[in-house]
Amino acid sequence: MRAYILRRFLYMVVMLLMGSVVAFAVITLPPGDYLTSYIAQLKSSGQDVSKDQEMALRRQYGLDYPLYVQYFKWMGRLLRGDMGRSFLWSRPAKDVLFERLPATIMVSVLTLIITYAIAIPIGVYSAVRQYSIGDYVFTVLGFIGVSVPEFLLALILMVIAYRYFDVSIGGLFSHEYVDAPWSWDKVVDLLRHLPVPLAVISLSGTAWLIRVMRAMLLDELPKPYVHTARAKGLKESRLLIKYPIRVALNPIASTIAWALPSLFSGQTIVSIVLDLPTIGPVLFQSLMTEDMFLASSAIIISMVLTLFGTLISDILLAWLDPRIRLG
Amino acid sequence: MESVTKLPSVFKKTDKLPEEKIFSYSQWQLMWLKFRKHKLATVGGVFVVFLYVMVIFHGFLAPYDPVERSKMIHMKPQRIHFVFQGRLTWPFVYGVTSKADPETFTRTYVEDESVQYPINFFVRGHEYRLFGLIKSNLHLFGVPEGGVIFLLGTDELGRDMFSRIMYGSAISLSIGLVGVFLSFILGVILGGISGYYSGVVDTIIQRVIEFLLSMPTIPLWMALSVAVPTNWPPLKVYFAITVILSLRGWCGLARIVRGKLLETREEEFVMAAKLLGSSDMRIILRHMLPTFMSFLIVDMTLAIPSMILGETTLSFLGLGLRPPVVSWGVLLQKAINIRVVATYPWLMIPAIPVILTVLAFNFMGDGLRDAADPYK
Numbered sequence: 001m002r003a004y005i006l007r008r009f010l011y012m013v014v015m016l017l018m019g020s021v022v023a024f025a026v027i028t029l030p031p032g033d034y035l036t037s038y039i040a041q042l043k044s045s046g047q048d049v050s051k052d053q054e055m056a057l058r059r060q061y062g063l064d065y066p067l068y069v070q071y072f073k074w075m076g077r078l079l080r081g082d083m084g085r086s087f088l089w090s091r092p093a094k095d096v097l098f099e100r101l102p103a104t105i106m107v108s109v110l111t112l113i114i115t116y117a118i119a120i121p122i123g124v125y126s127a128v129r130q131y132s133i134g135d136y137v138f139t140v141l142g143f144i145g146v147s148v149p150e151f152l153l154a155l156i157l158m159v160i161a162y163r164y165f166d167v168s169i170g171g172l173f174s175h176e177y178v179d180a181p182w183s184w185d186k187v188v189d190l191l192r193h194l195p196v197p198l199a200v201i202s203l204s205g206t207a208w209l210i211r212v213m214r215a216m217l218l219d220e221l222p223k224p225y226v227h228t229a230r231a232k233g234l235k236e237s238r239l240l241i242k243y244p245i246r247v248a249l250n251p252i253a254s255t256i257a258w259a260l261p262s263l264f265s266g267q268t269i270v271s272i273v274l275d276l277p278t279i280g281p282v283l284f285q286s287l288m289t290e291d292m293f294l295a296s297s298a299i300i301i302s303m304v305l306t307l308f309g310t311l312i313s314d315i316l317l318a319w320l321d322p323r324i325r326l327g
Numbered sequence: 328m329e330s331v332t333k334l335p336s337v338f339k340k341t342d343k344l345p346e347e348k349i350f351s352y353s354q355w356q357l358m359w360l361k362f363r364k365h366k367l368a369t370v371g372g373v374f375v376v377f378l379y380v381m382v383i384f385h386g387f388l389a390p391y392d393p394v395e396r397s398k399m400i401h402m403k404p405q406r407i408h409f410v411f412q413g414r415l416t417w418p419f420v421y422g423v424t425s426k427a428d429p430e431t432f433t434r435t436y437v438e439d440e441s442v443q444y445p446i447n448f449f450v451r452g453h454e455y456r457l458f459g460l461i462k463s464n465l466h467l468f469g470v471p472e473g474g475v476i477f478l479l480g481t482d483e484l485g486r487d488m489f490s491r492i493m494y495g496s497a498i499s500l501s502i503g504l505v506g507v508f509l510s511f512i513l514g515v516i517l518g519g520i521s522g523y524y525s526g527v528v529d530t531i532i533q534r535v536i537e538f539l540l541s542m543p544t545i546p547l548w549m550a551l552s553v554a555v556p557t558n559w560p561p562l563k564v565y566f567a568i569t570v571i572l573s574l575r576g577w578c579g580l581a582r583i584v585r586g587k588l589l590e591t592r593e594e595e596f597v598m599a600a601k602l603l604g605s606s607d608m609r610i611i612l613r614h615m616l617p618t619f620m621s622f623l624i625v626d627m628t629l630a631i632p633s634m635i636l637g638e639t640t641l642s643f644l645g646l647g648l649r650p651p652v653v654s655w656g657v658l659l660q661k662a663i664n665i666r667v668v669a670t671y672p673w674l675m676i677p678a679i680p681v682i683l684t685v686l687a688f689n690f691m692g693d694g695l696r697d698a699a700d701p702y703k
Contacts, residue, residue, distance in 0.1 A: 015541060018534075022542075022547070022550075026551075026553070026554075029554035143367075143689055147685040147689050148682050149639065149640060149682075149685070151640060151643060152659075152681065152682065155662055155663075155675070156675070158665055159665065159668050159672065162665055162666075162669045261540065261542060261544065262543075264543035265543040265546065266545070268546050272644065273663075280546075283549065283550075284549065284644065287646065288645070295553075299546055299547075299550055302543055302546050303542060303543075306541060310541060
């Protein structure tokens with residue numbers, strides 16, 4: 001088990017290194033280097049930047065070196081925990097992102113829990129009562145769930161709430177609680193804001209997982225061991241829970257690693273539309289304003305979160321199913 | 328082919344009964360037969376065909392030029408009337424007069440019931456190019472000079488939403504096809520190399536695929552599309568966005584290609600081709616690829632909707648295609664402002680074709696997947 005965890009961990013480090021190249025590319029790819037836009041920004045805000053200052057800044061960010069040297073310099077700073085400054089927020093990029101980390105993780109984890117809590121029972125029902133009216137209803141609903149893009153659903157819900165109920169459903173807190181210290185009222189306020197974003201983000205994942213769960217269980221149900229159990233006179237509900245569902249759940253558990261990137265991806269766009277205090281809107285803003293240090297840091301953090309989630313789910317899975325850690 | 332060869336030889340006799348005809352069907356005929364049985368998939372397939380017919384004739388179907396401005400700003404969808412003075416008549420629309428509110432400066436539009444404009448079919452209008460080549464100015468419908476027909480309302484510059492959705496379909500639906508085509512080429516080549524040669528190349532390609540699949544898609548797309556220079560001409564931006572979208576699309580295909588190649592590499596017919604001196608490329612493309620082509624087609628069908636959604640999402644955020652290019656995502660850009668949509672809800676209408684398209688593709692892909700699986 002320890003060897004397995006170590007192997008997975010090393011694997012994650014390799015993935016992160018590849019990710020850092022992508023994040024670095026994000027800084028360098030846009031036309032013109034980021035310093036030019038920074039200086040332009042300073043000048044437009046009335047600050048005077050002399051040639052000497054410009055040279056000093058160039059040296060500080062290592063812009064005169066070839067790209068690979070710039071990359072290693074950037075990596076070195078990153079490993080020391082320096083993510084650069086956000087020009088937009090005039091604060092270290094790290095601070096901007098880290099204060100949004102708890103909300104990001106909370107929304108992701110809650111979405112994951114909801115997805116599995118809803119999808120597994122429905123999937124089981126659909127498989128056991130295959131071709132019943134309920135199965136058809138869930139199949140059609142599932143297809144619609146997969147097909148409606150999250151941002152459109154978020155938008156439609158917002159418009160309905162705004163137009164017909166005259167409430168704004170954006171954000172995770174009401175205005176008066178955003179900066180307030182934690183209290184009972186704030187928690188209640190949060191609970192009132194959570195359902196809509198969670199429902200929207202979990203929709204497509206749930207729809208997809210229902211299909212998978214149904215297919216897995218349908219593969220198991222006609223197998224001889226189920227007939228044997230039934231022939232022995234085991235009650236149907238007990239039989240289901242005891243044997244086929246357990247077998248069908250194993251591949252489902254392994255889908256967590258696959259579901260995470262798409263969950264995070266969906267969460268990003270829904271957060272932008274609903275203005276949730278997660279990393280998504282920061283990434284969007286920073287990209288739009290070419291605040292490249294913040295953008296690349298946001299990408300790195302998104303990647304770390306997904307890869308770390310994958311690592312945890314891999315370890316959990318290996319603990320559940322010995323075939324994996326030995327295979 | 329497989330399903331035919333596996334059958335007992337009795338059924339291959341020429342003196343077969345009509346109902347045994349099925350045993351002499353090719354794999355593709357069997358797939359078609361199974362696909363036809365899947366009701367939802369058939370409906371989806373028909374709808375997809377309908378959509379692409381719409382794409383081909385978008386200029387003919389749209390009554391107006393998508394960039395033609397009118398004085399009717401933010402006009403709500405117009406009603407078509409079939410009944411006049413209690414009697415069924417040729418469909419017509421009333422003339423429209425606008426009134427500006429002197430205090431709020433908002434315009435309201437009222438039907439002027441004194442003038443009627445019949446809806447004529449096959450009328451002459453603005454010029455467009457059919458298939459991008461043939462010049463034409465024939466349109467499916469229109470109203471006589473002086474009247475307007477805005478079936479789905481107008482936007483903030485008084486442009487006809489219906490025409491814009493028609494023209495947008497050309498971009499939105501073609502980006503899925505072009506993107507999947509690019510993914511297909513990348514997937515087959517890289518998956519082919521990975522599966523056929525194995526070794527170090529295989530390991531590298533597999534790690535890259537795993538990496539791309541473990542990345543959250545939308546942040547990656549967003550980051551890459553920022554790199555597209557703002558001064559590029561629309562066509563170049565279109566291809567850049569397509570490349571970005573297919574950057575992840577090829578991974579799934581490459582995996583299937585690799586897996587299937589590993590399976591078939593040991594088969595006798597590959598050995599035979601090798602001994603006959605065929606080149607590697609020929610063996611892969613001519614002998615191995617056709618054995619799992621059906622799986623690839625299914626995967627491609629299911630990849631198209633995600634490409635379409637990708638373009639819509641990026642354009643909606645303002646990171647994808649940009650005006651004056653018209654795509655469904657570009658049209659939805661205005662909807663990012665909640666106040667605007669709440670006042671002019673018809674600006675959300677482009678969401679409907681997006682959802683229907685993706686739904687149709689998913690139904691069709693699901694049916695194809697069932698049909699392509701010989702074990703079902």
